[in-house]
Amino acid sequence: MPRTLKALLPAFLVSLLWAGTSPAPAQDAALLAKGEYLARAGDCIACHTAREGKTFAGGLPMKTPFGTLYTSNITPDPQTGIGMWTSDQFYQMMHNGRFPDGGLVYPAMPFASYTKVTRADSDAIYAYLRSIPPVKQRNREHDLKFPFNNRSLILGWRTLFFNEGVYKPDPTKSAEWNRGAYLVEGLGHCGMCHTAINALGGSSESQAFEGGLIPMQNWYAPSLTSNKEAGLGDWTIEEISDYLRKGVSARGAVYGPMAEVVYNSLQYLNDDDTRAMAIYLKSLAQGTSPDKPVAPLPSAESSLLLSLGKQIYDRECASCHGAQGLGMPPHYPPLAGNQSIQMVSAVNAIRMVLNGGYPPGTAGNPMPYGMPPFAHRMSDDEVAAVVTYIRTSWGNRGAAVSARQANELRAATLN
Amino acid sequence: MTVLLRTLPIFTLLVSIALPVGLAQAQTQAPPPERAPDTMAARVLACASCHGADGEGTSDVYFPRLAGKPSGYLYNQLVAFRDGRRKYPPMNYLLDFLPDAYLKQMADHFASLRPPFPAPAVPAVSNDVLARGQALVKEGDPKNGVPPCSACHGQSLGGMEPAIPGLLGLRANYISAQLGGWRYGTRTAAAPDCMQIVAGLLTEDDVKAVAAFLSSRPAPTDPSFASRGSLSMPLACGSQPN
Numbered sequence: 001m002p003r004t005l006k007a008l009l010p011a012f013l014v015s016l017l018w019a020g021t022s023p024a025p026a027q028d029a030a031l032l033a034k035g036e037y038l039a040r041a042g043d044c045i046a047c048h049t050a051r052e053g054k055t056f057a058g059g060l061p062m063k064t065p066f067g068t069l070y071t072s073n074i075t076p077d078p079q080t081g082i083g084m085w086t087s088d089q090f091y092q093m094m095h096n097g098r099f100p101d102g103g104l105v106y107p108a109m110p111f112a113s114y115t116k117v118t119r120a121d122s123d124a125i126y127a128y129l130r131s132i133p134p135v136k137q138r139n140r141e142h143d144l145k146f147p148f149n150n151r152s153l154i155l156g157w158r159t160l161f162f163n164e165g166v167y168k169p170d171p172t173k174s175a176e177w178n179r180g181a182y183l184v185e186g187l188g189h190c191g192m193c194h195t196a197i198n199a200l201g202g203s204s205e206s207q208a209f210e211g212g213l214i215p216m217q218n219w220y221a222p223s224l225t226s227n228k229e230a231g232l233g234d235w236t237i238e239e240i241s242d243y244l245r246k247g248v249s250a251r252g253a254v255y256g257p258m259a260e261v262v263y264n265s266l267q268y269l270n271d272d273d274t275r276a277m278a279i280y281l282k283s284l285a286q287g288t289s290p291d292k293p294v295a296p297l298p299s300a301e302s303s304l305l306l307s308l309g310k311q312i313y314d315r316e317c318a319s320c321h322g323a324q325g326l327g328m329p330p331h332y333p334p335l336a337g338n339q340s341i342q343m344v345s346a347v348n349a350i351r352m353v354l355n356g357g358y359p360p361g362t363a364g365n366p367m368p369y370g371m372p373p374f375a376h377r378m379s380d381d382e383v384a385a386v387v388t389y390i391r392t393s394w395g396n397r398g399a400a401v402s403a404r405q406a407n408e409l410r411a412a413t414l415n
Numbered sequence: 416m417t418v419l420l421r422t423l424p425i426f427t428l429l430v431s432i433a434l435p436v437g438l439a440q441a442q443t444q445a446p447p448p449e450r451a452p453d454t455m456a457a458r459v460l461a462c463a464s465c466h467g468a469d470g471e472g473t474s475d476v477y478f479p480r481l482a483g484k485p486s487g488y489l490y491n492q493l494v495a496f497r498d499g500r501r502k503y504p505p506m507n508y509l510l511d512f513l514p515d516a517y518l519k520q521m522a523d524h525f526a527s528l529r530p531p532f533p534a535p536a537v538p539a540v541s542n543d544v545l546a547r548g549q550a551l552v553k554e555g556d557p558k559n560g561v562p563p564c565s566a567c568h569g570q571s572l573g574g575m576e577p578a579i580p581g582l583l584g585l586r587a588n589y590i591s592a593q594l595g596g597w598r599y600g601t602r603t604a605a606a607p608d609c610m611q612i613v614a615g616l617l618t619e620d621d622v623k624a625v626a627a628f629l630s631s632r633p634a635p636t637d638p639s640f641a642s643r644g645s646l647s648m649p650l651a652c653g654s655q656p657n
Binding site: 259367414 | 449450451457458459460461462463464465475498499500504505507508509510511512513514516517520
């Protein structure tokens with residue numbers, strides 16, 4: 001292992017390497033604060049900290065269709081962390097997805113997004129990560145299936161899906177829009193979930209932000225470009241900002257993987273950056289989207305489903321979400337006209353009924369209201385009926401849901 | 416932490432005053448929507464379908480009563496579920512992104528409730544087994560170094576502040592599942608993990624006897640827990656610093 005070799009280097013050589021690049025103490029505080037802020041924007045902590053583990057010491061198992069990856073230690077420990085890395089090497093990782101020895105990084109590390117990060121921002125994050133307490137914890141070997149355990153395959157992936165390059169501002173757009181685009185496409189790495197992942201584990205730029213099922217997690221990351229999914233064209237900037245930073249808004253709340261993003265990352269962004277992201281996200285929305293499929297159920301069966309669904313809804317759901325699905329926003333989200341409920345994929349709506357959920361506790365919403373789980377109280381037929389009712393009532397235009405779909409999602413990984 | 420807890424309600428109040436202004440502008444439909452009740456009970460409705468609206472428990476024998484257990488105990492469990500130390504995926508998932516301060520408020524809420532106890536279980540075991548359970552609960556098994564439950568959980572078995580739970584109002588299946596979890600190391604607490612030590616000294620028959628006896632106890636006349644430090648504990652416990 002290259003890192004073992006490096007560990008043999010005498011310590012003085014390390015300090016020699018650093019002597020030229022360490023910033024003067026005066027600018028330290030500002031640089032470190034900037035680096036910490038940007039590390040939040042990049043949500044480094046979510047993957048590089050294991051449950052009950054030391055911050056940034058890695059070791060979190062990440063299940064992928066190709067096997068399990070274990071995240072790495074990014075504390076400044078010289079032997080087991082990135083303490084021996086130079087700022088050039090750190091930038092090479094962020095920008096080009098290569099280890100200091102030139103080795104290829106698995107694209108679970110979102111370098112295809114981080115490549116857009118400027119050198120100055122990368123250096124700030126680097127300075128911050130140098131300042132945190134070092135943790136001696138050796139990285140765990142990845143557990144990948146053949147042939148994915150062959151790192152040279154990453155070359156193929158890179159040819160297909162990786163475009164190296166810092167974000168280039170669009171001169172026809174405002175500074176705010178460009179700042180938002182920089183954050184969303186770069187550090188925010190939103191495209192990692194909100195762009196469909198194909199069988200090769202890559203996402204195509206031509207389908208950017210068009211949504212997709214997140215592999216292994218079984219949550220659907222809605223399209224950010226279609227107003228019929230999570231396209232934000234008809235949301236106000238305030239609603240989008242609330243959603244991103246507080247985790248709740250007049251239009252809906254965040255659950256599942258997005259709750260993690262708000263909890264660990266977005267809630268810490270300042271007003272200007274949140275607003276910039278909101279402006280950019282709103283602009284992504286396109287006026288039209290593909291037509292809905294026609295409800296596949298025959299009408300007699302579907303009316304039976306709907307009457308059972310209404311019965312369950314009135315008994316279990318209406319006290320919070322209202323008989324007309326208006327909810328009590330922001331804490332009890334509206335269901336009528338809620339895009340996330342009408343999407344072609346019914347996965348999220350079914351999972352909310354099965355598993356319930358809490359939006360994240362944030363500075364802007366420190367005491368969130370929770371949705372109860374119903375998995376243990378409702379049969380597959382009942383779940384299908386109530387989700388179908390919600391997806392087709394009050395002007396909602398979603399398709400019916402089958403008991404089989406509900407049943408399949410009972411086995412979804414919860415966390 | 417205390418300062419933070421005290422300022423939270425004020426902050427929430429400010430937020431809830433500030434929000435309707437934005438909402439009113441955002442709503443295109445005529446009537447302004449209702450607001451969710453600003454109560455803990457409304458916030459923890461997510462817990463109700465398994466633990467009851469007042470934390471009294473439900474008909475499912477594996478979902479425990481929460482009401483009236485000392486807040487420190489409930490808080491420790493909430494943190495343990497959030498951080499994955501205690502493993503039950505539906506709980507781990509629900510608590511994943513809730514901060515300490517809020518978990519403390521949830522714990523305080525359920526600790527303050529006193530809903531009626533369920534009717535005691537009719538024991539499904541022989542009188543001998545029940546007697547063995549009673550002996551373990553009240554006198555322990557000195558020969559094998561097992562302290563009585565009552566030494567830490569109180570004579571009335573209502574628990575002790577801040578972090579030792581009451582043992583009444585729970586079903587036999589739940590109690591034996593927990594003791595089993597301690598014995599096999601699937602349930603752990605902060606070191607020194609006193610319950611792991613105690614449960615490790617019990618046999619499977621002991622567990623069955625203790626669970627049967629505890630679940631057959633009538634509701635306590637005084638459903639409160641012992642005050643902090645009022646019992647001198649036979650073992651050091653990481654989650655109950657004295």
